[in-house]
Amino acid sequence: MGRAEQLRVADFHCDVLSKLQASPHLNFDKDSRLDVTAERLAAGGVGLQVFAIYLSTVRGRPSFESVLGQIELFQGKVLGSGGLQWLRWKEEAVELVRVPPRWGLLSLEGVDGLEGNLFYAQLCFDLGVRFLGVTWNYANWAADGVLEQRNGGFTEKGRELIEWCNSSGMLLDVSHLAPAGFWELAERSKRPFIASHSNVAAVCRHPRNLSDEQIKALIAMDGRMGLTFVPWFVKNGGDAKADDLLRHIDHVCSLGGTRQLMFGSDFDGIDAWVEGLEHPGKYAEFAELLLRYYPEDQVKGWLYENAWSFLSLHLPPKLNDQKIP
Template identity: 50%
Template sequence: MKVIDAHCDALNRMMLRPDIDFHSSEHLDVTLERLVASGSAMQLFAVYLSATLHSPGFREVLQCIDYFYTKVLAHPQMRHIRYAGELAQAEAEGKIGAMLTLEGVDGLMGDELYLRTVFQLGVRCIGLTWNYANWAADGVKEPRQGGLTLKGRQFVKQCEELGIILDVSHLTERGFWELAELSPRPFIASHSNALDIAPDPRNLSRAQIEAIRDRDGRIGLTFIPWLVDTTRPAVMTDLLRHIDYVASLGGGHILGFGSDFDGLSRKTEGLEHAGCFPALAELLARHYDDDFVRGLLYENWRTFFERSLPVSVI
């Protein structure tokens, strides 16, 4: 079994607790030991600047990226994934891929130089905002429910030119459709579920799911319990309803997982940390055929990144 997880906040945990050891820590959901135990092929690590930080800016973005290099990539089992073909190389070497993403562009401060800098440092997926408004866009909890700003529209074009994958998780629905109109390339929702199954504004409507399907993007079903079930404490089997719903729309091939481990105040029962993926795989195997399960856990994300990551010029 191989696994690709499209979202975790382990770097933010390390920012808040610099003493945390990525190899094995009771304070992290995603650790090296758990990635090895779960059969991880690649973990995506989000640069997310917590509101608990004082006036987070570009320095804090760099500090978070520095933790990625000094704490995560310092382990010889980990391999930095930046370009097409590198995941296959990592697997051939028996290593686990690690990709940098950016959750909210607040710290880039609308500066194209900062965007180019984080690209050079390895950021390959970017979500414009978190739950609230910033200089680029409104998040889903912003009362005015606006879309992209003028600078946000320019930013989308700049990401397109660099080959950065855009992520619509946390973006308002208006912002979603504006981004879809601006961007001809496939985009992702790294950690979102189906609105019709769990009616939380962070989840995706049927029309949004179909739009991602139609351009062959990807959706990472998340383990955030209130996005799995809004009526009661969520359990692992509740994810099956989201899988079945998206599959019923012809979107089975666009589904993967985006756990949001290390970003959760509460957990879905049975999915408390990265070491729980084998149990999830067993559940999926009881309900779906082998090819479909392999797609959910690994293959759908792998094929997407293989074609969507930039090609190295070196």
């Protein structure tokens, strides 16, 4: 077994729950119509996968009912038949260093489905969601997304959401958030946040990628930045290969972000793929590529340990009177 095959991987973003909700006949175990399957996670050495609750593919207005539907799918198809364990608490993060098991963690991509109701946010937390991406690409009740031309910050209700997240232990994700919202959150939040699936704007000009100033702010707060495998975020023109990600890695490291870098593939949220990174089973080959250019301790950090260290510090603790459902 080569060095790369022994390295564990944490992937901080995929959209397979949305596909499973839209097409209930799909089989999470090993359906080739999905990017992310239990079989491919095992083949790629993925020890932690973050599953986004993404409602853009749901017909009609995003609703809390659809959020609950994807949580139910996660419990039934991912944890049940897929054989993953559910990561929710700081105490459980200690177990991430063990091999096996494999773990799944829930995030919400865009708070539209919470319908402006912080009680729904609390229910999500109680049901095991641990990250909130404030927006998708456009405006919602909390803030503006990155493609909203006015580039607004947070609404009054959105500011209440920030306060609630800081007090409850829900962690925040700025991928898709407009720049004005990013900087407002950096000022208002008492806790570090992440960009789960964003790349470097200085390397590839796309509005979803982060400026050097944003990356430096994430580094300064010891947040995390998950490089993503969306081809048009990796290379101008979108004809990208796995090697093209090295320029993004080098740039983040040049800004001082070696310990803040991780990966968030966006598998099942894309309809074109980086050559050599078509699904999570390719992570072992990607690790081999990284090991040709970088020291093993850095590669381990980017693939897994940087994500693990953030979770072990910032996931909420399980209080004695809390019962894990």
